[in-house]
Amino acid sequence: MLRRVKSQDTALARWVAKYLDAGQLAPDHLVMRIVEARLQEPDCAAGCLFDGFPRTIIQAQLLDEFLSRQGRKLDLVLSLEVPREELVRRMLERAKKEHRDDDTPETIAARLQVFDERTAPVLDYYRRQGLLVTVDGTRTPDEVFAQIREVVDRMMVARRGGK
Numbered sequence: 001m002l003r004r005v006k007s008q009d010t011a012l013a014r015w016v017a018k019y020l021d022a023g024q025l026a027p028d029h030l031v032m033r034i035v036e037a038r039l040q041e042p043d044c045a046a047g048c049l050f051d052g053f054p055r056t057i058i059q060a061q062l063l064d065e066f067l068s069r070q071g072r073k074l075d076l077v078l079s080l081e082v083p084r085e086e087l088v089r090r091m092l093e094r095a096k097k098e099h100r101d102d103d104t105p106e107t108i109a110a111r112l113q114v115f116d117e118r119t120a121p122v123l124d125y126y127r128r129q130g131l132l133v134t135v136d137g138t139r140t141p142d143e144v145f146a147q148i149r150e151v152v153d154r155m156m157v158a159r160r161g162g163k
Contacts, residue, residue, distance in 0.1 A: 001034050001053075002026060020102055023110030025118060028058040036066055047075075055119045060126070076155050077126040078148060080137030084112065 006016045012030075019026040035053060038044065054060040067073050082090070088108055095103030126132040135147050 023107030032062045060122050077131045079134045081134050082137040
């Protein structure tokens with residue numbers, strides 16, 4: 001969502017770009033404004049999947065509050081676990097393939113530092129709520145997808161009362 005906003009020719013896009021291009025997180029209130037607007041769109045009425053959000057405890061709390069006001073809640077939080085060296089290798093490879101100017105060694109290092117300081121605590125936040133499930137992200141894409149699907153299917157069965 002942030003990259004989509006960044007691609008527009010608006011003041012908001014320039015503000016978002018300032019953070020993304022430096023490998024920093026955009027301010028929580030800005031991210032939530034964008035997420036809340038997206039969640040109001042009709043295609044999210046039956047639910048959605050977040051990728052890379054929330055990235056801070058504040059965002060997680062703001063999301064919980066927003067969903068509560070809507071009479072909704074999170075069902076599941078997945079964490080794809082990959083060793084740091086492999087993450088760096090993948091991001092550099094992605095930068096070459098997709099011509100992404102926001103994947104440089106410097107921005108990657110900045111992102112990983114931000115992850116350690118601000119995002120890793122979000123995993124504990126959701127672990128304490130019983131929502132966090134970890135997935136081995138080192139497997140092939142098909143294997144990772146199969147593992148995610150299995151977790152989601154189990155969650156759906158549990159929601160229906162085990163039927």
